[in-house]
Amino acid sequence: MPTPIITLTTDFGKKDHFAAAVKGAIYSELENAMVVDVSHDVSPFNIQEAAYIIQNAYKSFPAGSIHIIGIDAELTPENRHIALKMDGHYFVCANNGIISMISSAFVAEKMVEINIHNTMQTSFTVLDVFVKVACHIARGGTLDVIGKPAGTIKELTTIQPAVSNDGSQIIGNVIYIDNYGNVVTNITKKLFEDIGKTRAFEISVRNHRFTKIYNNYSDFVNFDIPANERQVDGSGLIVFNSASFLEVAIYKSNPQTVGGASSLYALDYRDTITINFN
Structure with a gap:
């Protein structure tokens, strides 16, 4: 064995x-x-x-x-x-x-x-x-x-997203920043779908607005456009990451050179991300 x-x-x-x-x-x-x-x-x-x-x-x-x-x-x-x-x-x-x-x-x-x-x-x-x-x-x-x-495991309350009473808004928080500078929030795909119910939405990240969420980083790229005309590197996007958490990312980011979502959007641990549903 x-x-x-x-x-x-x-x-x-x-x-x-x-x-x-x-x-x-x-x-x-x-x-x-x-x-x-x-x-x-x-x-x-x-x-x-x-x-x-x-x-x-x-x-x-x-x-x-x-x-x-x-x-x-x-x-x-x-x-x-x-x-x-x-x-x-x-x-x-x-x-x-x-x-x-x-x-x-x-x-x-x-x-x-x-x-x-x-x-x-x-x-x-x-x-x-x-x-x-x-x-x-x-x-x-x-x-x-x-x-x-041992008796019990010590309980710590994690930062939980706040949902408005009328279900029109989710306010989430940054819980993790990865090696690429991508910003992971505590908003799960399940919560987003349960509250959003397929409605249109707008995600506010500082003074930036997003109206689409991708399942993969590469989904952001229109491969029908010639590679030399795409100009997508360094662009901001929202994805559900592999752990099914909402993530603010920069396409092909590098925190050591062009920066990542954390630095470019000035986001740190516990900062807020807001989703408004229409």
């Missing part, structure tokens, strides 16, 4: 040694481990951003995979450590609300509060405690050995 995959999602970045040290510790514990970096570029302590990344990544991994989440993970009386099995996957993280943001649809099959801290000297929780727990699970160990039954 192959060793389960261990994934890493942290806000450590790439400059420092932290991410490499965690991977080294895993390989020292479990030589044949399969370690996958989901992301180390989560904005510091941004639980909402981390939850968006993890909820859209973990389902692509095989059942039984173990996901270490190193976001706001320092142990305190108000920030205990947990290990749980949910939706066929294992998660090792702080009980800081991130699990409630990853999924409200699943109930933990088993959850424990990790209690092995006294067995080791540590000032680096993810390196020491989370690695020990993940490798224990990967070897086939049970959760009961590394913790005591």
Whole structure:
């Protein structure tokens, strides 16, 4: 039976040694481990951003995979450590609300509060405690050995879109900005369709207006026009992304050169996007 995959999602970045040290510790514990970096570029302590990344990544991994989440993970009386099995996957993280943001649809099959801290000297929780727990699970160990039954998952209320009483307007918020500078909102395709009911609409992004939503970035291009006459690069568009969230994008954007939707429309985390239905 192959060793389960261990994934890493942290806000450590790439400059420092932290991410490499965690991977080294895993390989020292479990030589044949399969370690996958989901992301180390989560904005510091941004639980909402981390939850968006993890909820859209973990389902692509095989059942039984173990996901270490190193976001706001320092142990305190108000920030205990947990290990749980949910939706066929294992998660090792702080009980800081991130699990409630990853999924409200699943109930933990088993959850424990990790209690092995006294067995080791540590000032680096993810390196020491989370690695020990993940490798224990990967070897086939049970959760009961590394913790005591935990009560409840801490609930954090995510930013929710606001719908007007008459159903004529949705006000959403930016929840994530990707590597291309594309701006992801908390407005889902389902919400848009449930409220919009096929009505005409106008999406307001700062002082820009959009009246069409694309399902793919390339749908924005009219391929009947010769390539040298299209002039679409750098144009703004609205799409439902692969996770079915409304996204403000720039066609073939590059934040390092021409800019992305975040910079060109001056949008940041929690900023608002408005949809008005006619």
